[in-house]
Amino acid sequence: MSWTLLLSSIIAGGFFFAISLLYVLSPIPREATESEKCFQDYTHLPALIKEEKEQEQQRLKHDQTTRTGTTATTKKNVPGSDIRSEKYKAQLTRLTRTDEGSPTKTLTLVVPAYNEAERLPIMLNETLDFLKTRAHKDESFTFEILILDDGSQDGTVRVALEMAQQRDIKDIRVLSFEKNRGKGGAVIQGMQYTRGEYILMVDADGATRFSDLDDLELKLKAAERDGLGVAVGSRAHLVKTDAVVKRSFIRNFLMYSFHKVVYVLGIRGIDDTQCGFKLFTRKAAQAIFPNMHVEGWVFDIEVLLIAQQLKIPIIEVPVTWQEIDGSKVSLMRDSIRMALDLLIIRMNYILGIWTIQPIKKTKTSSSSPMASSVAKTSATPQ
Known part of the structure; x- marks a missing residue:
């Protein structure tokens, strides 16, 4: 009897220890600051340039006093980074939440960017050429681009605003964001402030050919139900091509292992969960992203898990993709982090620690701006 009691105590203790460890390791999304609910456009560029000049003067003064040993070095008193003053933040414009009104654009692009001053202009030029051509052919088509600057230190914001002005x-x-949130955290926050009927999440590196958006739109429109749907760009068809074969053995091994783990953890029917080219109906985005918890690289997995649990149609669409230099992913460090995050995601949902709120019932119109636009553009080669 004593052995039975001891064994029961060990099992119970192990269970409570595992639950406690899960709580400690589980991410807790931080609240957005007031400035992280505001946006900049090119009308803010003069104020930004003035801010940077003042910061540069302060940095030079700081360097001079540091050499004489009269001041301590802290993050706040070392200007020259992308950290902005309260005076500058006060000039920003408040964003309107996605759930506070009807869509006013056909399409919103959500672009997470961390230190992308070099790659972002190339991606934006290709994207804008495509969107402007489409808007010229179809006057009903309107768009916005929401760039999510995730605590960049290389002038990404200024580069983006200068391109917008040009x-x-x-x-x-x-x-x-005043502090780096991670790609998932940036996207989760950005999705709260979109004005589009449809919302495209797209990486800043330009690895995916942007014109493949047409395919995603057409197939999403065919698959969506009651205004709900997600189209996932996929590179699975490229597995035996140079785009993947030329990658290192370790990188390919980790990629295949990751896909196997994802399958075991419950994502079925999606061969490529990590491609940064995903199109959401507005209603789907409103249902999925308020339920999100993970802010790191594997947030895509939670997006798809939530979509599947809510029975939102998911369609996988092949896209053209190429490897772009400058990846922010560290193979070993991020692979370990991703594996741990996958386990955390699954265990939290299995144990009921994380729950998914049901879809709010809203009235949907019989036709959408994107549906009209797709119908008009599909007959015209891009």
């Missing part, structure tokens, strides 16, 4: 597009907006 192309004279006020609907390029930048939402800046």
Whole structure:
């Protein structure tokens, strides 16, 4: 009897220890600051340039006093980074939440960007050429681009605003985070402030050919139900091509292992969960992202898990993709982190620690701006 009691105590103790460890390791999304609910567009550029000049003067003064040993070095008193003053933040414009009104654009692009001053202009030029051509052919098609500056330190914000000014597009907006949140955290926050009927999540590196958006739109429209649907760009068809074969053995091994783990953890029917080219109906985004918890690289997995649990149609669409230099992923460190995050996601949902709120019932119109736009553009080669 004593052995039975001892064994029961060990099992119970192990269970409570595992639950406690799960609580400790589980991510807790931080609250957004007031400035992280505001945007910049190119009308803020003069104020930004003035801010940077003042910071540069302060940095030079700081360097001079540091050499004489009269001041301590802290993050706050070392200007020259992308950290902004309270005076500058007060000039920003408040964003409107996605759930506070009807869509006013056909399409919103949500672009997470961390230190992308070099790659972002190339991606934006290709994207804007495509969108402007489409808007010229179809006057009903409107768009906005929401760039999510995830605590960049390389002038990403200024590069984005200068491009917006050069192309004279006020609907390029930048939402800046004071501290790096991670790709998932940036996207989760950005999805709260979109104005589009449809929302495209797209990486800033330009690895995916942007014109493949047409395919995602058409197939999403065919698959969506009651205004709900997600189209996932997929690179699975490229597995035996140079785009993947030329990767290192370790990288390919980790990729295949990751896909196997994802399958075991419950994602069925999706061969490529990590491609940064995903199109959501507005209603799907409103249902999925308020339920999110994970802010790291594997947030895509939770997006799809939630979509599946809510029975939101998911369609996988092949896209053209190429490897772009400058990846922010560290193979070993991030692979370990991703594996741990996958386990945390699954265990939290299995044990009921994380729950998924049901879809709110809302009235949906019989036709959407995107549906009209797709119908018009599908007959015209891009």
